[in-house]
Amino acid sequence: MRDFFSVWTLIRVSGFLAFYLMTLSLAIGLFSSFSILKKKKARMVSAHQISGWYGLLTICFHLLLIWQDQYVPYSLAEIFIPFYAKNEPLFSGLGTLSFYLFFIVVGSSDFFIRRLGIKMWKKIHFAVIPAWLFMLVHGIAIGSDSSEPWALLLYLTSSSFILVLLFMRLLESIMLYQPAGQGKPKK
Template sequence: MNINDYFSVWNLIRTSGFLGFYFMTLSLSLGLFSSLSVLKKKKAFFVSLHQTSGWFGLLTIIFHIVLIWQDQYVPYSLGELFIPFYAENEPVYSALGTLSFYLFFMVISSSDFFIKKLGLKIWKKIHLAVIPAWVFMMIHGLAIGTDSTEPWSLFLYASGSSLIIVLGFIKYLESGMVRQSPDRQKPSK
């Protein structure tokens, strides 16, 4: 394989798909991690990493979309890329990728540009859209990705999923303990 093969549109599509998954998994993990009470003193550091990895992920996904649009082997029109279920190639799984992009875009733009206008309560509800976005992205990659059956690829998806599940479970347990703590209960009259 010569050097040009490594930088072919096909290889860049595959690489950008995995990088998008990596950055969004990292961002989601850091977001969950930074919300844990044991890390109060380091919260700003982890939130900064969370936001940066989210932007890297979104930009990588945009690069992925542009490359798919330029691909000659399985061509996609702009409509197929941006209108869910419109693609001829794997319409459901292509739609999950499109919907994932829209949800990630909504979460990141609301976080960085509209949080003050939205208010914290609405922003938090919008921010939860990152979970279905991440799940849609993973299903999209597993179903359409040409490397999805490779052991290394399955390991990446399984380890990313395990990390998110474990951190989500820890966050769930911690939030349950906070709700039940005596400090949070209203005093009786």
Template sequence: MTELFSSWTLIRTSGFLGYYLLTLSLSLGLVQSLSILKKKKAMLLSLHQKSSWYGLLTIIFHIILIWQDQFVPYSLDELFIPFFAENELLFSALGTLSFYLFFLVALSSDFFMKKLGFKKWKNIHFAVLPAWILMLIHGLAIGTDSSEPWALFIYSFSSFLIIVLLFIRITDNAAKHQSSSRKNLKC
């Protein structure tokens, strides 16, 4: 029973849970403005925002657990200053940078969107893609379970899902743009 709640198990679990929630948030963000889901947009937006903040809170818990871990100790500087960690310098930094990018996007979306204006906000919001990729690389490279078949399935499936949803989103946006261009030509 103590192994179930060991520091190592909680660090791994919180890392995967944070990855899941932020992948869910990104997925919901990609589909919320699709034409076929127009009637579900408000619900999808709410789930998108909630999964983002829950994911960030889970990652904060993950960071606190790493800070308190005795087996591979990290100082606060190593956790919050990219490229400062002695253990896995590059991959630890990618996790830190990913967290900062996700946090910036969530903060700007929920608290500064009106002040920034739509165009600046949208440009900042695009940082979720590099943030997600950095998080994926961090998890694959530094995660102790990353070579396990179930972990590889999670990473592979989520990567495939994000790529497919990006393609669908781009295709849907292109179709909307083409449709509005045709309407403008008729006027």
């Protein structure tokens, strides 16, 4: 039981939980943007925000645990300065960048959306895509469980699901914003 609550185990669990919550938030955000779900939008946006905040808090917990780890010690500078870590600087840096991008997206959504205006907020909000991709690469590359079949399945299904949602959203936006008269076959 003691090993279950070790720092190392909690680092791994918090990393997967953060990935799950941010994937959930991204998926709900994409779903809420579909025109056929307009009636459910308020509920979905609420779930999107809640899962995003819990994901961000879980990332913070993950960072705190990494700082406290004795096996692979990280200094605060290594945690907060991208690509500065001695251990896997590229992939640690992608994790750090992911954290910053998620922080900006979540923070701007809840605290600065009115000041930014909807157009600027949307531009900032799109940073969630590279943030999620950086998180995915970070987890696959330096996660100690990444070679396990269950972890590979988690990453593969999550990635596939997000890609399908992004593709569907792109298709819908193309179809909805097509100028009148285009896209119809000529007789």
